[in-house]
Amino acid sequence: MSGQQQRQQPAVDAGLRRLETELKAARRFGAKATKQMHTAVAADLDRALRRARRAEQRAADAEARATRAERRVRRLERELAEVRSSATWRAGRAVVAVPGRLKRLTGR
Numbered sequence: 001m002s003g004q005q006q007r008q009q010p011a012v013d014a015g016l017r018r019l020e021t022e023l024k025a026a027r028r029f030g031a032k033a034t035k036q037m038h039t040a041v042a043a044d045l046d047r048a049l050r051r052a053r054r055a056e057q058r059a060a061d062a063e064a065r066a067t068r069a070e071r072r073v074r075r076l077e078r079e080l081a082e083v084r085s086s087a088t089w090r091a092g093r094a095v096v097a098v099p100g101r102l103k104r105l106t107g108r
Helices: 003-084 087-106
Strands: none
Touching: none
16 A cells, blocks of 8 residues: 555544444434334324223213113103193193183183
8 A cells, every 4th residue: 555545544433433433322312212203102002092092981971871861751741741641630621721711711
């Protein structure tokens, strides 16, 4: 090798070592950043899953309440139909009908 090449060799080696050191640091930083990102994404996913489960539970509870309310409405409607079809109800309506009609006719 000539003298010129010998002088350039240490400068190239130093630049190469510096680049290798920077690359090593960048790889370490990239690995750490990736790990942190995965941890954050996993935590966000867990929170979203918990919220979804709570929403599903609230929806199931609301459906159960609606079903109970519908059953109660049907039972009360049947009871009301039974009362209105009874002879006592019809007799009471007939007894009250005459005074009601007179009241409307007299305007009081």
